[in-house]
Amino acid sequence: MQVKIKDVAKLAGVSVTTVSRVLNGEKYVKDDLKEKVNRAIEELGYAPSQIARSLVRKKTNLIGVIVPDLTSSFYSTILSSIEEIASANDYNLLVCNINEDIDKEYKYLNVFQEMRVEGIIIMHEKINEQIRNFIHKINTPVIFSSVKPTDQNFISVIIDDYKAAYEATNYLIELGHESIGFIGGDMRDVTSGQNRYSGYRNAMAAADKKLIYEHIRFGDYKVKSGYDQMKELLNAGSPPTAVFVVSDDMAVGAMNCIRDHGLRVPEDISIMGFDGSQLTELVRPTLTSMEQPIHLMGKVTMEVLMKQIAGEAIPTDDVVLEHRLVVRESSRNRNAHALDSIKKHNK
Amino acid sequence: MQVKIKDVAKLAGVSVTTVSRVLNGEKYVKDDLKEKVNRAIEELGYAPSQIARSLVRKKTNLIGVIVPDLTSSFYSTILSSIEEIASANDYNLLVCNINEDIDKEYKYLNVFQEMRVEGIIIMHEKINEQIRNFIHKINTPVIFSSVKPTDQNFISVIIDDYKAAYEATNYLIELGHESIGFIGGDMRDVTSGQNRYSGYRNAMAAADKKLIYEHIRFGDYKVKSGYDQMKELLNAGSPPTAVFVVSDDMAVGAMNCIRDHGLRVPEDISIMGFDGSQLTELVRPTLTSMEQPIHLMGKVTMEVLMKQIAGEAIPTDDVVLEHRLVVRESSRNRNAHALDSIKKHNK
DNA sequence: CTGAAAGCGCTTACAG
DNA sequence: CTGAAAGCGCTTACAG
Numbered sequence: 001m002q003v004k005i006k007d008v009a010k011l012a013g014v015s016v017t018t019v020s021r022v023l024n025g026e027k028y029v030k031d032d033l034k035e036k037v038n039r040a041i042e043e044l045g046y047a048p049s050q051i052a053r054s055l056v057r058k059k060t061n062l063i064g065v066i067v068p069d070l071t072s073s074f075y076s077t078i079l080s081s082i083e084e085i086a087s088a089n090d091y092n093l094l095v096c097n098i099n100e101d102i103d104k105e106y107k108y109l110n111v112f113q114e115m116r117v118e119g120i121i122i123m124h125e126k127i128n129e130q131i132r133n134f135i136h137k138i139n140t141p142v143i144f145s146s147v148k149p150t151d152q153n154f155i156s157v158i159i160d161d162y163k164a165a166y167e168a169t170n171y172l173i174e175l176g177h178e179s180i181g182f183i184g185g186d187m188r189d190v191t192s193g194q195n196r197y198s199g200y201r202n203a204m205a206a207a208d209k210k211l212i213y214e215h216i217r218f219g220d221y222k223v224k225s226g227y228d229q230m231k232e233l234l235n236a237g238s239p240p241t242a243v244f245v246v247s248d249d250m251a252v253g254a255m256n257c258i259r260d261h262g263l264r265v266p267e268d269i270s271i272m273g274f275d276g277s278q279l280t281e282l283v284r285p286t287l288t289s290m291e292q293p294i295h296l297m298g299k300v301t302m303e304v305l306m307k308q309i310a311g312e313a314i315p316t317d318d319v320v321l322e323h324r325l326v327v328r329e330s331s332r333n334r335n336a337h338a339l340d341s342i343k344k345h346n347k
Numbered sequence: 348m349q350v351k352i353k354d355v356a357k358l359a360g361v362s363v364t365t366v367s368r369v370l371n372g373e374k375y376v377k378d379d380l381k382e383k384v385n386r387a388i389e390e391l392g393y394a395p396s397q398i399a400r401s402l403v404r405k406k407t408n409l410i411g412v413i414v415p416d417l418t419s420s421f422y423s424t425i426l427s428s429i430e431e432i433a434s435a436n437d438y439n440l441l442v443c444n445i446n447e448d449i450d451k452e453y454k455y456l457n458v459f460q461e462m463r464v465e466g467i468i469i470m471h472e473k474i475n476e477q478i479r480n481f482i483h484k485i486n487t488p489v490i491f492s493s494v495k496p497t498d499q500n501f502i503s504v505i506i507d508d509y510k511a512a513y514e515a516t517n518y519l520i521e522l523g524h525e526s527i528g529f530i531g532g533d534m535r536d537v538t539s540g541q542n543r544y545s546g547y548r549n550a551m552a553a554a555d556k557k558l559i560y561e562h563i564r565f566g567d568y569k570v571k572s573g574y575d576q577m578k579e580l581l582n583a584g585s586p587p588t589a590v591f592v593v594s595d596d597m598a599v600g601a602m603n604c605i606r607d608h609g610l611r612v613p614e615d616i617s618i619m620g621f622d623g624s625q626l627t628e629l630v631r632p633t634l635t636s637m638e639q640p641i642h643l644m645g646k647v648t649m650e651v652l653m654k655q656i657a658g659e660a661i662p663t664d665d666v667v668l669e670h671r672l673v674v675r676e677s678s679r680n681r682n683a684h685a686l687d688s689i690k691k692h693n694k
Numbered sequence: 695c696t697g698a699a700a701g702c703g704c705t706t707a708c709a710g
Numbered sequence: 711c712t713g714a715a716a717g718c719g720c721t722t723a724c725a726g
Binding site for chain 1: 349392394395396397398399401402407416417418420423424426427430431434439440441442443444446451455457458460461462463484485570599603606625626629630631
């Protein structure tokens with residue numbers, strides 16, 4: 001039922017070759033023929049089939065993207081940035097939301113292969129053996145964004161999570177805090193689990209602060225787990241005066257928990273988040289956070305992937321972007337706490 | 348370089364027809380041949396080209412989705428829900444983020460046509476003449492989700508925005524509020540602009556409350572505009588004791604503004620949001636909101652679209668889902684305000 | 695500058 | 711149960 005190139009050719013009184021030439025903007029078509037063809041196209045409302053075209057050109061202009069959770073502000077911001085660059089370069093995005101479902105990921109990876117996507121972007125690192133093998137087997141460029149799986153053969157666009165966590169912790173130490181709690185991520189995640197935890201521990205060690213294991217908890221990056229872990233932390237004897245939380249979502253949950261327990265941020269407890277999500281400016285008090293360049297991360301991911309596809313200088317190393325500490329209302333000097341206590345005492 | 352069906356046939360020592368039969372799970376293939384073929388597929392790591400398959404079957408399994416803003420929690424939740432149903436039915440999503448760029452939408456619509464998507468989902472209603480004509484011209488099913496353009500020929504999955512806004516306003520009236528402000532959306536939007544405003548006005552009229560035009564402002568649904576509009580509203584003489592804000596994002600902005608002005612929610616001003624986004628539970632005080640069934644909306648959108656594609660009973664009318672008032676901490680009885688004032692006075 | 699023909703990688707009648 | 715052949719809607723050498 002769809003009108004095809006043959007119909008256009010017939011109406012214009014030329015060969016399909018000529019129509020194809022006009023379609024692809026080739027020179028060497030006489031103006032009058034070109035005009036006839038364009039009129040026929042217009043009249044029939046013809047749009048060339050990208051499917052047929054892909055088959056012969058062996059180029060689909062498709063990129064497959066695997067997102068862990070579309071409803072997360074962090075990932076959807078990266079995705080939106082990827083989409084912007086893709087669209088500007090005539091690439092289209094096939095989007096898969098896996099929601100913890102590793103089988104769905106494998107299924108989608110197969111779909112990507114069948115669709116002959118030109119490149120694949122993956123935004124999580126919990127890849128299993130099956131997926132690892134699959135990625136190695138297909139000869140489609142794959143790039144990881146915001147995460148780095150253990151496998152050295154994959155390239156990633158990331159920040160230095162260890163260093164960022166170290167600096168975040170150090171900032172709290174410099175504020176004069178002695179006991180600094182930690183709410184980490186999934187320790188199966190190298191990037192956001194292990195590296196951030198190491199950064200915290202080493203910063204504490206370097207400053208001769210001892211780790212209090214009741215002040216160290218692990219969540220799943222989401223708001224609710226931040227709330228739940230903070231609750232455990234508050235119930236564990238004397239709470240810390242500052243907590244470094246490795247995602248802004250969890251940090252917001254932690255702040256809510258503190259508030260619901262009748263304590264105040266930052267007067268009683270300082271909170272430091274991680275990511276630089278929209279939430280930081282939204283909540284009250286606003287959230288101090290070790291920020292990732294989220295938008296840039298998506299942009300660079302897509303740009304590097306396009307280079308890989310073009311066969312240009314394939315980066316052999318990860319692309320490491322700059323993190324940035326943004327101080328807002330949720331953190332303050334330990335001395336301020338002391339003053340507050342005095343004030344309270346004098347009341 | 349990609350291995351193709353011919354390679355599999357050669358290795359298995361059968362015809363491509365037989366390979367195709369095995370691939371498509373047809374009966375009438377002897378077990379031993381089937382096994383040979385499967386072994387060859389395995390050995391070569393063969394994955395059939397969906398491109399070639401689409402061309403002959405005239406079926407792409409592709410759905411095009413146009414999202415106004417991927418980073419918005421409202422749209423990304425709908426999208427995630429659409430993706431869930433699509434994926435379960437072997438449909439893949441081509442996602443376009445337009446970010447207010449109407450030209451990008453038109454461009455993408457053309458891409459959708461060239462990609463021969465089987466259906467199109469659009470989540471915004473500011474469609475212009477060009478887009479309207481285009482949608483009418485192509486014979487691909489189109490469905491609108493969460494919005495309803497003026498054009499009667501398109502079908503939408505929505506809530507009754509007028510009624511929802513009426514009830515939201517009425518709830519504030521029942522709480523005893525006399526002066527109820529309003530922060531609306533874009534009046535060029537029928538669904539979320541005009542209908543919600545009408546609901547507010549008629550509810551006020553029905554209760555004999557007079558409209559105070561200094562208490563009526565319009566934003567763009569985003570947090571910042573909620574903040575800005577609330578500021579204007581607070582500066583306009585005596586502020587209202589309650590404000591109905593037509594998006595949760597704006598409502599959060601409004602709450603922050605109130606707080607930054609040294610006033611409290613809900614003690615001084617009650618706030619009612621709209622949408623039922625994740626933010627409602629995240630912010631403190633938690634946000635009372637007239638909620639849309641966001642997740643269901645995405646699900647139903649995709650389900651109805653699949654029916655349209657299958658040519659089954661095409662719905663001639665919009666699908667109207669139920670809204671729901673969820674009361675949280677940001678709203679309270681006007682009497683409570685009075686009591687608060689007295690308390691303050693007696694201090 | 696223009697067109698006939700081959701081919702992209704599959705599926706599907708058709709014949710056996 | 712199996713295979714040769716035509717065809718899906720394009721593009722691209724090739725020849726003129």
